[in-house]
Amino acid sequence: MTVVAELFPNGITELFEWKAILFEGSPFALNKTGIMVLVSMVICLVIFVIGSRKRALVPTGLQNVAEAGYLAIEQQIAVEVMGPHEGKKWTPFLASLFFFIYFINVWSVFPGIQFPATARIALPGLLAIIVWLVFIGAGFKTQGPLYIFKNITPPGVPKPLYILVIPIEFISKYLVRPFSLAVRLFANMVAGHVLLTVFAVMCVELLKAESGAYQIAFIPLPFFGLLFMTAFEILVALLQAYIFTILSAVYIGESVHPEH
Amino acid sequence: MRIRRLVAVSLLALGTVVTVPGVAHASGSAGEISECLLEKAEELEAKEIDAATFDVEAKNCYAAPSPLLPATGEIIWGGIAFLIVAFGLIKFGFPALRKGLADREAKIREDLEAAEAAKASAQQADGQHESIIAEARTEAGKLIEQAKADADRVRAETIARAEADAADIRARANADAQLATERAMADLQSQVAELSVDLAERVVQRNLDRDTQKALVESFINEVGGSRS
Numbered sequence A: 001m002t003v004v005a006e007l008f009p010n011g012i013t014e015l016f017e018w019k020a021i022l023f024e025g026s027p028f029a030l031n032k033t034g035i036m037v038l039v040s041m042v043i044c045l046v047i048f049v050i051g052s053r054k055r056a057l058v059p060t061g062l063q064n065v066a067e068a069g070y071l072a073i074e075q076q077i078a079v080e081v082m083g084p085h086e087g088k089k090w091t092p093f094l095a096s097l098f099f100f101i102y103f104i105n106v107w108s109v110f111p112g113i114q115f116p117a118t119a120r121i122a123l124p125g126l127l128a129i130i131v132w133l134v135f136i137g138a139g140f141k142t143q144g145p146l147y148i149f150k151n152i153t154p155p156g157v158p159k160p161l162y163i164l165v166i167p168i169e170f171i172s173k174y175l176v177r178p179f180s181l182a183v184r185l186f187a188n189m190v191a192g193h194v195l196l197t198v199f200a201v202m203c204v205e206l207l208k209a210e211s212g213a214y215q216i217a218f219i220p221l222p223f224f225g226l227l228f229m230t231a232f233e234i235l236v237a238l239l240q241a242y243i244f245t246i247l248s249a250v251y252i253g254e255s256v257h258p259e260h
Numbered sequence B: 001m002r003i004r005r006l007v008a009v010s011l012l013a014l015g016t017v018v019t020v021p022g023v024a025h026a027s028g029s030a031g032e033i034s035e036c037l038l039e040k041a042e043e044l045e046a047k048e049i050d051a052a053t054f055d056v057e058a059k060n061c062y063a064a065p066s067p068l069l070p071a072t073g074e075i076i077w078g079g080i081a082f083l084i085v086a087f088g089l090i091k092f093g094f095p096a097l098r099k100g101l102a103d104r105e106a107k108i109r110e111d112l113e114a115a116e117a118a119k120a121s122a123q124q125a126d127g128q129h130e131s132i133i134a135e136a137r138t139e140a141g142k143l144i145e146q147a148k149a150d151a152d153r154v155r156a157e158t159i160a161r162a163e164a165d166a167a168d169i170r171a172r173a174n175a176d177a178q179l180a181t182e183r184a185m186a187d188l189q190s191q192v193a194e195l196s197v198d199l200a201e202r203v204v205q206r207n208l209d210r211d212t213q214k215a216l217v218e219s220f221i222n223e224v225g226g227s228r229s
Helices: A002-007 A032-051 A061-082 A084-109 A122-143 A147-151 A159-208 A213-218 A220-256 B002-019 B030-045 B051-062 B072-204 B210-228
Strands: none
Touching: A032 A061, A032 A084, A032 A122, A032 B072, A061 A084, A061 A220, A061 B072, A084 A122, A084 A159, A084 A220, A084 B072, A122 A147, A122 A159, A122 A220, A122 B072, A147 A159, A147 A220, A159 A213, A159 A220, A213 A220, B030 B051, B072 B210
């Protein structure tokens, strides 16, 4: 980490802090992260709004991507977790969530950008809070005002144990869930970004050959590490979007299905 | 509708969340850190601060903003972006996509049903054709049998008729032969009688008149003829 410390004298946070490009000093400061988020938004809209306008019997191009993506979320996440009725109803929200996160995550391997906006806590935290509000709102709407109480008193538990169970259930269901949802996505994307940086810095430093030509021989090691990690990051980008979405589906499903 | 309302409420609540965290600070540049350290060192030399305070404050010079504190600008832009994505997709993108899928499903179902009906109709037609062919075969078999029977009957009739004709011809021929024989015998008797009379005249030389002689000879020949037949 000495090399990294030399390259980033102000600490590893330098990898994640971006100077504002527009509106500097105001709450609307727009930096690289904000721009990536806006571009991802445009990508999502282009794929799904334009892709859904075509009505070919045999889908091709954007229509194919849009339909396959939507159906994958519907079948693999929404219906699988929430059942056919609720699943189909919630698919639009879950699909929006999935593709928004995925197109932000995948910037981590995009040449010239190589930074996922989800490696900043703002976005995972924001999305986790949205999911938190949505599943609590859905719970109140479906189960009525006693939703919170119903959900933290599992049936079949002896009454005296409620002293322990109620606080544990409340903390795990209403406090830990949004936190874990945000931290899981954030930490995975941070770790991936740091790993890619470390391998890239190692390649550059070995190439300098300041300590002797023998260093060159070791370049393939971090280089192939970098290649492998880049491929792995593509998978992580998809996987983290999937995990975030499926957990959101589980939480919402639990709120709209009181019997669970 | 319920989901859209929920999403709208969630995103509205987001506005409240956005105002809570403080503004993230940008990390200092290398120059700023050196200046800060130099300043603290001067304060230590001037005995304005003790060594322990210097350690703490020198470390603070390196301190970068915590990566766990969200930047307000990022929350706002992220929120706006997600709001637009969710609204755009839930309102326009996905309903159109679902309609397209439903239309295609309906079209495929209709086509399948039409194909099924066509197949059933073809199978029915095929069955009819087969029964027609079977009937035709039976009919042909019957015709062949009848033709064979007719042929046998005609052959038997022809043979019988031929045999009858042959028998008739044979009988007529026999009758003709018998008649011819009888005629020949009568002629022969007459000629023999003539010749015998002539012969006897020459032998006896008018001992008997001609009619007596002829009667004698004929009676003689009849006796001879009767004894022969």
